[in-house]
Amino acid sequence: MNVLITPAMVGQVIISGLLSGVLYGMVALGLALIFGVMRIINVAHGPLLMLGAYTTFFLYSAFGLNPYLTVPVSMAVLFVVGVLLERTLVFRVVDAPELSSLLLTFGISIALVNAAQLAFTSDLRAVEFLTGSWILGPFAFSKSRVIAFVFAAALTAGAFVFLKSTRLGKAIRATSQSREVAMVCGIDVGAIHRLTFGLASALAAAGGALIAVIVAIQPEMGQIWTFKSFLVIVLGGAGNYPGALLGGMLLGLVEQLASLFLTTQLSEVVAYVLLVLVLLVRPTGLLGGRQT
């Protein structure tokens, strides 16, 4: 790199990293919820995000809806898809060995991506709604990224309030702490599993809807999001919900710094090295493991 790196550039990437990090955190919170409550890593999490992105794209291109107004619609659609998936397939592997749940959700993920390729073709699609940037002193902020940050922060905060103070949220946390005890307390664990899967899919859909406004989408976009979300929950500590947010910001920051000091081509490699390092040094995550 022979380009001079100024403090303003570093400030810029730090802010951009934190902006996209909150989005990572929100998507990963969905994966963390399913893992915490059902002890399943949902490999189809990224493809569900992709379906959310396409829902927004079609509502925008067919009906001319403001894409930000479609976020709740995408979330509702994917909530239903998530509940149906849980109800028909995923509940069968909740107590099965890990191999079964990983392979089952992997199979679902392949089928979803291929179905999307057949239905929507592999063409890149873009929601050209909000382009350009806001300039603030030495910094420039892409408008779509700032709004995505605001949405993600609000939704994540909403999810935390829901988990912290509502009866249903408490039931979800109770189930994630101990399924047997939750059952003894009269919680319908099956219903909680369905609700959790639906909520997680809705969070992924919100991510997809917001991403669709930032970059062009295609059916294969999902897989990398499964990986990134997993990396985020490893960083934050598996089963630790606030950790997901911290992990997300850390991943956003590391990716942006890597693109400044190395090259954007290698940002996935850097993320991977980060995963391997964390697994080697502190496998319980930066905030430590399970606490809800």
Place this chain on the structure above:
Amino acid sequence: MKRLAPVLLVLALIALAFYPAVGTGYGLRAMLQVFMWIALAGSWNLISGLTGYVSFGHVAFFGAGAYTAAILIASSGWSWPFAALAGGVAAGVLALGIGWPCLRLKGPYFAIAMLGLNEVLRALVSYFEGLTGGGNGLSMPTLDATVPVYYAMGLTAIGVTVGSRLIIGSRFGLRLMTIREDEMAAEAMGIPTFRHKLLAFLLSAIGPGIAGALAARDQGYIEPLSVFPLATTITMIVMTLFGGKGTVWGPVLGATVLFVAQEMVWARYPYIHPLLFGAIIVAVVLAMPRGILGLLQTKYRLPRTI
């Protein structure tokens, strides 16, 4: 049945050994593919079928072997049999590097780390353009070696299958299966689980490394998209699950049956291929976890260890 099986097996091997003398170019190429899938499915079975640790990125070893061999052949002028062995070694080294951090932990870490590995290798290959040709790919000098590559691929498939037979029948294999059934219990019994998992993973990477190198030599030209497709991982998983995971003959059966079905029936509908494979995975996991070999074992009272 028990006395007939070895005789049939020997006859089949003799027929395959003489096949290049009579076979058509298409037939030879199809058999080469069957051998390749047997080697790949059998190798995936060694780590995932035996220990229960799912590898979602086994094609990474195929690609690593292909690139190692192609670079050695194109830039250093190695002859292809040695380059193929080097491909196997390179895949093994890569497996040690990934397995060391990821297999020390129980749980889904290994599976997801493997899911990302493929993308990472593809990015690295594109980045180090000087060595790998980047997106332009890498051409090897032309060489008509279909028949020798046919034998080499056949030997690789036999090697993986015989290796699986030896492993599954040994104490080492039993320990791996103990890890799959209950890792805590395995540890309590004094099995060094990490070392066993790592060794199984190393062994499972060598076959795909060699197969990738041979496939690269056969095609004469490789590029990132052609040697790192997710579809290859999916196919070896489907074949193993369909045939019967954790067995010696399951991957062989699954690879053969699904390859023939693919050529005869689904070749006309390439677009729905992944959808079909996804559906097979879901169906096998839910309805027939021991694959078709499991069904046969129950029906004809065959031993569980074949």
